[in-house]
Amino acid sequence: MTETQSTHMESTAYDVVVLGAGPVGENVADRTRAAGLTTAVVESELVGGECSYWACMPSKALLRPVIARADARRVPGLSQSVQGPLDAAAVLAHRDYFTSHWKDDGQVRWLEGIGADLYRGHGRLTGPRTVTVTGSDGGRRVLTARHAVVVCTGSRAQLPDLPGLAEVKPWTSREATSAQSVPGRLVVVGGGVVATEMACAWQALGSRVTVLVRGKSLLNRMEPFAGDMVAEALTEAGADIRTGTSVKSVTRENGTVLVVTDGGDRIEADEILFATGRAPRTDDIGLETIGIEPGAWLGVDDSLRVSGHDWLYAVGDTNHRALLTHQGKYQARIAGAAIATRAAGEPVHAEDWGAHAATADHAAVPQVVFTDPEVASVGLSLAEAEQEGHRVRAVDVDLSSVAGAGLYADGYKGRARMVVDLEDEILRGLTLVGPGVGELIHSATIAVAAQVPIGRLWHAVPSYPTISEVWLRLLEAYRDA
Amino acid sequence: MTETQSTHMESTAYDVVVLGAGPVGENVADRTRAAGLTTAVVESELVGGECSYWACMPSKALLRPVIARADARRVPGLSQSVQGPLDAAAVLAHRDYFTSHWKDDGQVRWLEGIGADLYRGHGRLTGPRTVTVTGSDGGRRVLTARHAVVVCTGSRAQLPDLPGLAEVKPWTSREATSAQSVPGRLVVVGGGVVATEMACAWQALGSRVTVLVRGKSLLNRMEPFAGDMVAEALTEAGADIRTGTSVKSVTRENGTVLVVTDGGDRIEADEILFATGRAPRTDDIGLETIGIEPGAWLGVDDSLRVSGHDWLYAVGDTNHRALLTHQGKYQARIAGAAIATRAAGEPVHAEDWGAHAATADHAAVPQVVFTDPEVASVGLSLAEAEQEGHRVRAVDVDLSSVAGAGLYADGYKGRARMVVDLEDEILRGLTLVGPGVGELIHSATIAVAAQVPIGRLWHAVPSYPTISEVWLRLLEAYRDA
Structure with a gap:
């Protein structure tokens, strides 16, 4: 200088x-x-930052009504009241409030x-x-x-290297969380958390959503049943999920997006969201x-x-x-x-x-996916634990076997997997899928981060009848395996 | 013989x-x-046993719709749909299902x-x-x-020694959880968990509920703010809560119950529930x-x-x-x-x-009160910890300061108290009051039962934006006190 x-x-x-x-x-x-x-x-x-205006806050403001409606629909005496569509304008306005109107x-x-x-x-x-x-x-x-x-x-957001993509004005996580109207048809490219959450939100807000996933399933960094259960619920909600599918080309003419997949499918949409990784x-x-x-x-x-x-x-x-x-x-x-x-x-x-x-960061990262059903995990999946060379055993529990789950939602569907390190008898990871499991994961985060031995976890009594009693089922499954 | x-x-x-x-x-x-x-x-x-037919199961089957409706009412885009009353017949029928029709x-x-x-x-x-x-x-x-x-x-259930009480045919926890119709007017005597939960359930199902509490507040074995917040919500829901009030006499004539309090109040009701302890x-x-x-x-x-x-x-x-x-x-x-x-x-x-x-049993008993708002606690209250001679500090957090709480419910009201043992820097107890906190308490149950040091709890990262982030606020409040 x-x-x-x-x-x-x-x-x-x-x-x-x-x-x-x-x-x-x-x-x-x-x-x-x-x-x-x-x-x-x-x-x-x-x-x-991103979180306050174009990620966590607006996405969860969009998703909370979706989840609350799904929950209410599964409760006798209440379910009839909530069969109608969400009031999308009210949801978007509330989202705007939670982003402080981007100020x-x-x-x-x-x-x-x-x-x-x-x-x-x-x-x-x-x-x-x-x-x-x-x-x-x-x-x-x-x-x-x-x-x-x-x-x-x-x-x-990292966009793929597709010719002419800029002219298509694709959505990234920013547009998907800040859009001011509901597109009639939305194509979501990707299968990770952003893709899955935004597919869930916009489908519930009134879009017809098509999800194009390159891999075999959604949420493929988590336990396999997580993506499968969310895909099933999204499909039931009306979304079209196509796995093993990549985008070959995308163009926009007269406002309409035309996507051509590697398999030759042609899909028309009003908007396209690329949720294909971060840079x-x-x-x-x-x-x-x-x-x-x-x-x-x-x-x-x-x-x-x-x-x-x-x-x-x-x-x-x-x-x-x-x-x-x-x-x-x-x-x-x-x-x-x-x-x-x-x-x-x-x-x-x-x-x-x-x-x-x-x-x-290495051992006890928690994550909650705010979809219906919710997905929550902490620590290592079974595959990750094995890749890292830990001697582990996974035990699975069907959440419908838990009284608190059945009380929470009629016809409750959910699943839990605990990954136990057989050397130290501590938890390496836990994954939960099902309605109302989001707040439950922190119990596992403490268990994993504090390396609490299985023997001591038996003394942490879950309150009856909460969904947390899945802990007891998991410990029993481990004991009796 | x-x-x-x-x-x-x-x-x-x-x-x-x-x-x-x-x-x-x-x-x-x-x-x-x-x-x-x-x-x-x-x-x-x-x-x-009691739990399956006249306690946990039927009471939670009655309360879940009440809580789900309260939750849905606090969600923009959904709240308008759920302003009407609960379908009491559907709720009671579902309760019957959860008790296997008492078979x-x-x-x-x-x-x-x-x-x-x-x-x-x-x-x-x-x-x-x-x-x-x-x-x-x-x-x-x-x-x-x-x-x-x-x-x-x-x-x-333990009934008080009141002359002629048997002829009144009072409800105990058994009748309160198994009743086949909604009484128009219900007097609840007591301020513990059964009294509070049943007041909440029957008020929401359509009864006009009057609660007579001998002491100063509801839930008086828990942190004082728990009973206060539930009383406030019950009052807002239309219940009449009279503290410092005992029953002097109770009679039934032509089906109508007449309660006279020690203060001379005369209250007519269709049923009276005594939730005044257990024998x-x-x-x-x-x-x-x-x-x-x-x-x-x-x-x-x-x-x-x-x-x-x-x-x-x-x-x-x-x-x-x-x-x-x-x-x-x-x-x-x-x-x-x-x-x-x-x-x-x-x-x-x-x-x-x-x-x-x-x-x-001595150190880490959890309890969830399934009211609106929910109350969840584990371990010792501040008063109990001090009585037991522990050198402790309580730190309180207003749950509305947690982003995940504000996202969960519009106008979220809630509170948390953590009781820290200053000798060992471990948790002696935690109490949470607010919508959606029930599944959150198990995290504290693990922390208390496993005696996880505060220093390690900092490494148990709550997922953003969940209500569980109250943990971070509590740790910060303890650090900065």
Whole structure:
């Protein structure tokens, strides 16, 4: 940098500079500020990030009425009242409320409240410990970080390489969660959580949904029965699910989307959603100035520090450990504490399950899929546990055998699988599928993260008659196997 | 016994004789049979017990539609559909289905399936290790027990000592859960779980409910905010809750019940429910023949063995440790295992949290109150923890601060309290009040029973956005206090 340039750029020193003000960046700042470290947060879009405006919040605001209606329909004395369609306008309006109408004033106030400084603009590394922020007016400011720069820029939807796709104006997760009207016909490409949740939401809101899944089933990173049960319910709800199917071409003419599949099927639709994976938002943050390839996922240690750069952290989606808001927030708490501890020259507890190690990322990541039926899992699936070389046994329970499930919903259909490590007799994972199981998974998250022995789990008595009594059925199935 | 008598009585020897075939007796028999011990089960009423016909099952069948309707009313896009009354006839019919229309064929088949012998009749101890069963025809059979007699006779509703009460034909928990029509006006006397749940159910089914509570609040064994929040919701639903009120007299004339309170209020009703405590069903089981006072609660050690009688066990309500079906079933598993282990001459693990000690009875009893809002708790309340001499701190969280709660129900009202032991930094108790919290309590049951340190609970990440994220708010509140 020449002297002339530097005189034209303001430079401000902070202890910590955070790139990205989504929930992850916010949580990093919260922890570094709590430790008394001066902290700058740089955001090019809305404070609150993907989660608040185009992911968790709006998707769950769309899905909650779907699930509540499905639940009510399975309750005698109530089911007759809720046979009609959802009031889509009311649902969309409520979704708008939950995204604060895509305005971030509340989140900005929160950030100010913790004493972090917000810089609006695009932040790029311009060398070690240095971030240059380019505002929308082109003005630049240089921020330097005494202790840490933390990359929390998240991820974006990854679109396939199909000719002319841009002209089709496909939906990504952003449009699928923020659309202001219900498309008559919607094609969903993909079989993961976004695809499955959005298929469920829009089908219930009135779209005729066709899901094109390349693989054999939905939710193929989870236990196989999860995707199968959700596919069955979606099909019953009227969706058309085509597995083993890829998009060969997609065009839009006179507003109508025409999809041609690799098998030659032609499908017309009003909108098409691509939910085909995520890419890290690291392509334009100046990584090249410190010798890292732009656009890469950033490898980190368990304290979320980027390999080879003792002042650089990557927290949340960009490190590719677990692309989930709650897991990013967890990492943020740990990274924030690690940064503060290192800044103070105090001992770092980076051993497994220590205060400065995001150990749960490897062993105890929970996920809830807010579909009907709900899917909830934590830890390893049977296949994953076997791949990792654990000696395990899976035990399955039909949830309809649980009294609390039958009381919850007439004709309850659900399933649970517990993966037990036979060496230590601890849980490696649990998966639940069925109405009302979402809040139940945290019990397993505690059991997995705390490595509670099976013998002690027998003393954790489920209240009768709740669906949680599935725990008893699982322990019995393990004992009697 | 004279020789003449004995020649007229059949005598059969078993390893184990169980008095009472409710869920507790069934679970004892399941475990002793699994260990290969011959087992007789004596039942004077229906196999399946209070829980199956006059408690858990019918009450939850009545309450589930109430809760589902309340939930649906708080969901935009759905709430308009469910403003009407519940279809009471459909709810009552479904309740009848869940009680198997008060027939026990299914449960008898289950008992036969495990290879236990059922004796229908009234069982009484007639000396050590000896039970005489009197059938409905007056016929008698003598059963002897090589290893154990297990008292699982449960409890019955305790009525107050009011003159002429029998002529009023008051409801107890049995009538409140099995009534075939909705009374226009119902007075509920009591403020515990039965009173609160039944007030909630019948108010929603169409009764005008008045609740007379002697104490200051409902649910007074739980954290104070629990009863307060349920009382507020019940009042909003139209019930009339009068605290600090006792019944002075009650009469019935021309079908109408007239209640006069100690304050001079006169209340007319169609039915009156007394939910004023439980008494052990030990008054007519021959305890006097072995030197124990009839009608007493039976003191037991942690393996559920009655003090001073190495062959006698009391499991479930009769031991007064925790009058809850699930806790009785837990005790049953432990007592069954202890009996089998002692019979085999193997070492008994009766140390805390061992396989033969019902340690959770002291430390980790969960309870869910199926009202709107739901109440769920485990372990000790703040007051109980302080009474027991633990050095504790309570942290409270307003559930409306949890994103998942706001998504679950519009205008969500709820509260959580965590009681932390400051010596060991473990949880002593957790209480939750709010819609949808019932399945959430098992996470705390595991944390309390497994004595998971607070430091490790930080690694149990709640899935976003679920109500379970209250865990994060609680940990933060504890950290920042």
